[in-house]
Amino acid sequence: xxxxxxxxxxxxxxxxxxxxxxxxxxxxxxxxxxxxxxxxxxxxxxxxxxxxxxxxxxxxxxxxxxxxxxxxxxxxxxxxxxxxxxxxxxxxxxxxxxxxxxxxxxxxxxxxxxxxxxxxxxxxxxxxxxxxxxxxxxxxxxxxxxxxxxxxxxxxxxxxxxxxxxxxxxxxxxxxxxxxxxxxxxxxxxxxxxxxxxxxxxxxxxxxxxxxxxxxxxxxxxxxxxxxxxxxxxxxxxxxxxxxxxxxxxxxxxxxxxxxxxxxxxxxxxxxxxxxxxxxxxxxxxxxxxxxxxxxxxxxx
Numbered sequence: 001x002x003x004x005x006x007x008x009x010x011x012x013x014x015x016x017x018x019x020x021x022x023x024x025x026x027x028x029x030x031x032x033x034x035x036x037x038x039x040x041x042x043x044x045x046x047x048x049x050x051x052x053x054x055x056x057x058x059x060x061x062x063x064x065x066x067x068x069x070x071x072x073x074x075x076x077x078x079x080x081x082x083x084x085x086x087x088x089x090x091x092x093x094x095x096x097x098x099x100x101x102x103x104x105x106x107x108x109x110x111x112x113x114x115x116x117x118x119x120x121x122x123x124x125x126x127x128x129x130x131x132x133x134x135x136x137x138x139x140x141x142x143x144x145x146x147x148x149x150x151x152x153x154x155x156x157x158x159x160x161x162x163x164x165x166x167x168x169x170x171x172x173x174x175x176x177x178x179x180x181x182x183x184x185x186x187x188x189x190x191x192x193x194x195x196x197x198x199x200x201x202x203x204x205x206x207x208x209x210x211x212x213x214x215x216x217x218x219x220x221x222x223x224x225x226x227x228x229x230x231x232x233x234x235x236x237x238x239x240x241x242x243x244x245x246x247x248x249x250x251x252x253x254x255x256x257x258x259x260x261x262x263x264x265x266x267x268x269x270x271x272x273x274x275x276x277x278x279x280x281x282x283x284x285x286x287x288x289x290x291x292x293x294x295x296x297x298x299x300x301x
Contacts, residue, residue, distance in 0.1 A: 024074040025166050029184070032067035032158060036188045039063060064154040071162040079165030080157065082223030090217065090224035094231045096267045097213040097220075099260015105206040112202050123198040132191045134243060141243035148240060149233030156228040159185050159211065160218040174219045182211030210235065231256075 039062065043053040052058040116124050137144035159181065167177035186207035193200045214228040221227060234256060242249030 028071045028074045031070040035066040083225040090221035090227035094217040094227035095260040096264040097216045101209040101213040105209040108205045126199040144240040148236035152233030153229040178215035185211035
């Protein structure tokens with residue numbers, strides 16, 4: 001199959017494009033992972049590349065630009081075709097999944113912290129190390145509060161729109177793809193591992209469950225990417241907001257989680273599983289049932 005030009009990014013599936021092969025898909029995934037993790041070793045290995053990695057535009061190009069171009073040519077816009085579908089339902093689904101899985105992540109972290117207290121209490125002290133993502137924002141935190149929503153849009157388009165979206169509506173269900181793509185999403189946040197070392201298992205569940213919540217939002221909204229992007233942006237923005245006001249950032253962060261929990265209670269108490277049923281959406285690619293993404297230290301997640 002010929003590569004899909006960027007100009008046709010959002011119309012490939014409407015033209016009845018043939019299914020994209022697994023080879024093309026996994027090539028896109030590999031390029032994405034390599035582009036993201038390259039920032040952790042390329043500048044140190046090849047100092048001359050600091051001219052690219054040492055500034056925000058260059059870093060953005062490598063971490064987000066390369067994956068977007070790679071997926072646009074290798075996979076096309078099929079998985080993104082419903083990016084603005086049914087925003088009301090998408091917001092509902094996003095809040096309930098974000099609220100539920102954020103609360104679950106908090107519970108898991110508490111349990112793990114208790115275990116660490118008995119097994120390796122010294123590791124808990126490592127969590128006092130400065131968050132490298134927040135350190136970058138200390139000079140202009142308000143810029144990063146706003147910029148969080150741009151980063152959220154890029155990350156959700158890449159990880160949920162393309163990496164997970166390739167599997168949405170395909171045979172075999174969505175749970176397994178949502179799981180392993182969320183592992184990839186959490187795994188590329190290498191700076192958490194290098195910063196917190198043995199304490200990293202306390203952070204991984206939050207990253208993984210956040211990715212899974214966004215994948216579930218994308219799945220149950222019929223492919224909407226606006227709601228996951230806004231939730232992702234809000235999640236990161238409240239982290240950067242703590243640099244301006246620690247109390248306000250924390251309060252807003254947990255307020256969104258609380259709203260999500262309330263939505264979840266209403267959703268499951270509705271009796272029919274929530275608001276009116278999803279509009280039927282054909283699988284991608286249209287008429288086909290066979291198969292042919294921390295991110296970087298620029299945001300809190």
